[in-house]
Every structure is written in C-alpha cells, then in structure tokens.
Amino acid sequence: MKFLKYHMSDDNKSHIPKLILAGVIGVLAGSWWKSAKIAESKKSRAECESPDFVNEACYKINELLNELEILDEMEDEDDFRDVLAEYLTKYTDFEIELTPNTLIGQPDILIGGVLALEVKYNPNKSEMDRCIGQCAGYSREWVTWIILYDTPPSRINYISEVLVDKGxxxxxxxxF
Structure with a gap:
C-alpha cells in the first residue's frame, strides 16, 4: 500500500485562514441571498407593484384596528364585517370594498385594492381550515390579514399553528 506524503509549506499554511474566512463569507452570503429570495417570493403582487402605498395602507389600518373598541355584541360574522367596514370607511380615505367578486376569490373586506381582510366570527374547524385556504390564495395578490371576533384562544392558536406549518x-x- 502506497501513501502519498504531502508536505505543506509555511507559505501555503498562511492561506488556510483566508480560505476558511472566504468559505464562511460565501456560505453566509448564500444563506442571506436565499433568505432574501424566500422573503421576496412571499410578497403579494400588491407589495411588489406598490410597496409604499401598501405600507401606508397597512400602517393606517393597523392603527385603526388597534384603536377600535367594539361596544355592542355582534350577531354574526356579517354583522361584524359590516361594522368593521363602516368604521374603516369613516376613518380612512382608502376605498373599502365589501366582499368584492375577484378572480382570486371574495375577501370579506378589500382595502385600497392592496389589503384583504378575512373576517371570522368564532369559527368552527371547517371554517378555520377554509379561512386558511382562502388567505393562502388571497396572499398571492394582496397583503392578507385574518380578523377574528369572539374566538377562543385555542382556536386562535390552531389557526396560528397551521399558518406556521404551511409557511x-x-x-x-x-x-377582538
């Protein structure tokens, strides 16, 4: 059996740390690039085409939702959706559409053509699963938020866990 003997000169040894550093930088850059591509691929068409308008709409709607106090009990999902749409119409200049019929589907509320709100009132299992499917489709076109009313924490956690599992x-x- 023959063995090759390799002798590394001191000059070659000085390049090893540089090569290791270059390799680590390459791996980090590749990882960052892949993460950036994944994040970009999750953006809706609206975010890609009108990022400033989307940011403005999301910021304003988020502020309004944080300020919203519901004083009366809602009868059902439609009642809650209508009250929410009326509130948003009153306090924003964005176009508020109720259940617009689009090629993507019918979000409960479409704001400025860029933000879809899917409203659910204490949804059961099949309604939660349907909501997730609807939102997956809507999120290709618009920024999409799920708005829940009178929903127990266990159901909120279920929806959250499924969203994570499905990316x-x-x-x-x-x-609320």
Whole structure:
C-alpha cells in the first residue's frame, strides 16, 4: 500500500485562514441571498407593484384596528364585517370594498385594492381550515390579514399553528 506524503509549506499554511474566512463569507452570503429570495417570493403582487402605498395602507389600518373598541355584541360574522367596514370607511380615505367578486376569490373586506381582510366570527374547524385556504390564495395578490371576533384562544392558536406549518406565518391574526 502506497501513501502519498504531502508536505505543506509555511507559505501555503498562511492561506488556510483566508480560505476558511472566504468559505464562511460565501456560505453566509448564500444563506442571506436565499433568505432574501424566500422573503421576496412571499410578497403579494400588491407589495411588489406598490410597496409604499401598501405600507401606508397597512400602517393606517393597523392603527385603526388597534384603536377600535367594539361596544355592542355582534350577531354574526356579517354583522361584524359590516361594522368593521363602516368604521374603516369613516376613518380612512382608502376605498373599502365589501366582499368584492375577484378572480382570486371574495375577501370579506378589500382595502385600497392592496389589503384583504378575512373576517371570522368564532369559527368552527371547517371554517378555520377554509379561512386558511382562502388567505393562502388571497396572499398571492394582496397583503392578507385574518380578523377574528369572539374566538377562543385555542382556536386562535390552531389557526396560528397551521399558518406556521404551511409557511403562511406572514399572515397576521388580529383578534377582538
């Protein structure tokens, strides 16, 4: 059996740390690039085409939702959706559409053509699963938020966990 003997000169040894550093930088740059591509691929068409308008709409709607106090009990999902749409119409200049019929589907509320709100009132299991499917489709076209009313924490957690499992954790859940 023959063995090759390799002798590394001191001059070659001085390049090893530089090569290791270059390799680490390459791995980090590749990882960053892949993460950036994944984040970019999760953006809706609206975010890609009108990022400033989307940011403005999301910021304003988020502020309004944080300020919203619901004083009366809602009868059902439609009642809650209508009250929410009326509130948003009153306090924003964005176009507020109720259940617009689009090629993507019918979000409960479409704001400025860039933000879809899917409203659920204490949803059961099949309604939660349907909501997740709807939001997955909507999120290709618009920024999409799930708005829950009178929903127990266990159901909110279920929706959140399924969104994470399906790679849809960028869809926020707002609960009242």
């Amino acid at each position: 849809l954790d960028y869809i926020p859940i707002i609960s």
